[in-house]
Amino acid sequence: MAAVGEWHCEKRPFDKSESFANNNENVPETGCLSIVVLGASGDLAKKKTFPALFNLYRQGFLQLNDVHIFGYARTKISDDDLRDRIKGYLPNGNDVTEDVKNFLLLIKYVSGSYDAPEGFQALDKAISEHEFSKNSTEGSSRRLFYLALPPSVYPPVCRMIKSHCMNKSDLGGWTRIVVEKPFGRDLESAEELSSQIGELFEEPQIYRIDHYLGKELVQNLLVLRFANRLFLPLWNRDNIANVQIVFREDFGTDGRGGYFDQYGIIRDIIQNHLLQVLCLVAMEKPVSLKPEHIRDEKVKVLQSVLPIKDEEVVLGQYEGYKDDPTVPDNSNTPTFATAILHIHNERWEGVPFILKAGKALNSRKAEIRVQFKDVPGDIFKCQKQGRNEFVIRLQPSEAIYMKLTVKQPGLEMSTAQSELDLSYRQRYQGVVIPEAYERLILDTIKGDQQHFVRRDELKAAWEIFTPLLHRIDNGELKSLPYKPGSRGPAEADQLLEQAGYVQTHGYIWIPPTL
Numbered sequence: 001m002a003a004v005g006e007w008h009c010e011k012r013p014f015d016k017s018e019s020f021a022n023n024n025e026n027v028p029e030t031g032c033l034s035i036v037v038l039g040a041s042g043d044l045a046k047k048k049t050f051p052a053l054f055n056l057y058r059q060g061f062l063q064l065n066d067v068h069i070f071g072y073a074r075t076k077i078s079d080d081d082l083r084d085r086i087k088g089y090l091p092n093g094n095d096v097t098e099d100v101k102n103f104l105l106l107i108k109y110v111s112g113s114y115d116a117p118e119g120f121q122a123l124d125k126a127i128s129e130h131e132f133s134k135n136s137t138e139g140s141s142r143r144l145f146y147l148a149l150p151p152s153v154y155p156p157v158c159r160m161i162k163s164h165c166m167n168k169s170d171l172g173g174w175t176r177i178v179v180e181k182p183f184g185r186d187l188e189s190a191e192e193l194s195s196q197i198g199e200l201f202e203e204p205q206i207y208r209i210d211h212y213l214g215k216e217l218v219q220n221l222l223v224l225r226f227a228n229r230l231f232l233p234l235w236n237r238d239n240i241a242n243v244q245i246v247f248r249e250d251f252g253t254d255g256r257g258g259y260f261d262q263y264g265i266i267r268d269i270i271q272n273h274l275l276q277v278l279c280l281v282a283m284e285k286p287v288s289l290k291p292e293h294i295r296d297e298k299v300k301v302l303q304s305v306l307p308i309k310d311e312e313v314v315l316g317q318y319e320g321y322k323d324d325p326t327v328p329d330n331s332n333t334p335t336f337a338t339a340i341l342h343i344h345n346e347r348w349e350g351v352p353f354i355l356k357a358g359k360a361l362n363s364r365k366a367e368i369r370v371q372f373k374d375v376p377g378d379i380f381k382c383q384k385q386g387r388n389e390f391v392i393r394l395q396p397s398e399a400i401y402m403k404l405t406v407k408q409p410g411l412e413m414s415t416a417q418s419e420l421d422l423s424y425r426q427r428y429q430g431v432v433i434p435e436a437y438e439r440l441i442l443d444t445i446k447g448d449q450q451h452f453v454r455r456d457e458l459k460a461a462w463e464i465f466t467p468l469l470h471r472i473d474n475g476e477l478k479s480l481p482y483k484p485g486s487r488g489p490a491e492a493d494q495l496l497e498q499a500g501y502v503q504t505h506g507y508i509w510i511p512p513t514l
């Protein structure tokens with residue numbers, strides 16, 4: 001038993017019945033599982049993919065008897081070199097515990113190119129040997145390919161997997177591929193990539209990962225919205241004045257300037273992470289929790305978004321961004337953007353959805369802020385404290401709180417702003433909040449596509465942002481300079497005010513301490 005306030009990890013059985021989210025009619029699967037991380041020498045693999053696999057392993061979701069992990073990349077390194085690279089990124093990886101040792105022994109490395117058969121044939125041989133050594137029986141050849149690679153190599157890699165590495169039909173089981181963002185640069189390139197991959201794999205085999213969908217509080221959105229009577233009648237244009245979905249980072253592009261400059265903050269954060277969150281905030285109740293029912297509702301939201309107007313966009317670029325030698329001196333790439341989206345449907349007509357994301361700002365946080373309208377016939381006018389807000393803090397200090405006006409304790413009848421607060425660290429002491437990648441990889445193994453982006457969703461998301469992105473790429477919209485460590489361009493706050501957001505002055509939510 002963990003002491004109060006201490007976070008701990010438990011071995012959990014892989015039990016389908018324990019979670020309501022599993023009612024997606026997937027058949028429970030056991031048997032030989034090969035997880036292949038392509039691009040194993042890279043940044044994402046060492047920082048996110050392998051640590052997520054380790055966490056799944058130490059919680060008992062990946063069984064020693066079934067699983068084998070393969071790293072694949074061009075770099076010529078040995079199994080031990082790869083293990084050494086990964087070790088430092090595992091939780092407490094430098095104290096080589098039994099768990100760390102056993103996990104690292106599960107990893108083998110195969111080197112090869114991304115567009116020639118030899119490497120993939122060697123990979124297939126290594127996987128088959130593993131399947132053979134585990135005495136695989138029918139239905140037990142499960143092969144998961146995680147493409148931790150630049151999207152430019154997805155098409156050749158998918159072709160190679162299809163030609164040389166599919167699960168063996170006599171054993172049954174499955175082959176699935178996980179692809180990372182950025183999935184295209186605009187509608188046309190995304191559709192081309194989708195078609196290339198779609199010719200090789202069926203949609204149920206393709207897992208387009210958006211790690212924001214794996215975050216605990218993003219996963220809580222459906223429960224909050226549809227399991228609480230309190231919110232059902234309030235969640236609409238009659239009561240809600242505006243919705244903000246905000247991502248802030250207090251560091252810049254930090255050595256990733258070359259990559260970032262080709263994409264910018266809208267492609268990096270808004271078109272995917274924030275838009276996915278918007279869908280979950282705005283969608284209608286799905287028929288059930290089946291992945292297709294949920295994704296159908298998300299697509300409807302995206303298809304109801306009106307074209308974005310230039311006057312409802314503010315772009316910024318932090319001073320010093322172009323000091324990175326890999327960023328061109330004349331770059332107009334935004335590192336900050338605020339854009340207002342309007343959803344043209346019965347529930348949301350007239351409610352601005354303000355999406356804001358920025359790098360090198362004054363704080364690091366991601367949150368959803370639902371601001372309610374003023375109370376009609378307000379009798380406390382003279383001491384008005386501010387509007388009700390429902391805030392879902394995605395990170396850090398995960399929390400859900402409701403800003404309310406209450407009576408200030410004491411003899412006087414005066415009002416104050418306070419909150420009803422569910423702070424996770426305090427309420428769920430000793431409970432581990434899983435990393436987004438950990439949860440999503442587990443979903444791919446279970447075959448649950450609920451938290452992955454379907455092809456038509458991706459298309460609709462690009463349809464919303466492509467015209468704006470093209471205007472930015474053509475230099476028709478300029479990025480305003482802002483100071484690193486600031487709130488971003490002042491024009492963004494003016495836009496917020498124009499959209500009807502009423503800021504509460506003199507009140508700051510402080511995460512409770514234990």
Ligand SMILES: NC(=O)C1=CN([C@@H]2O[C@H](COP(=O)(O)OP(=O)(O)OC[C@H]3O[C@@H](n4cnc5c(N)ncnc54)[C@H](OP(=O)(O)O)[C@@H]3O)[C@@H](O)[C@H]2O)C=CC1
Nearest residue numbers: 039041042043044045073074075148149150151180181182
């Ligand atoms: N890093 C992160 O935090 C995040 C990354 N992503 C996405 O994940 C994917 C991988 O990201 P990341 O690990 O940072 O990328 P890297 O730049 O580290 O690339 C991963 C590996 O791919 C190979 N590679 C790199 N460039 C090329 C190229 N031009 N042609 C062929 N192979 C290449 C290299 O392996 P080798 O040369 O050994 O073959 C490299 O180790 C990308 O799609 C990225 O956008 C998404 C979210 C966060």
Ligand SMILES: O=C1O[C@H](COP(=O)(O)O)[C@@H](O)[C@H](O)[C@H]1O
Nearest residue numbers: 181211249268269273366395436
């Ligand atoms: O996808 C990305 O996300 C990270 C932020 O992820 P978070 O889970 O730490 O919020 C961001 O830094 C990166 O630019 C982007 O590509």
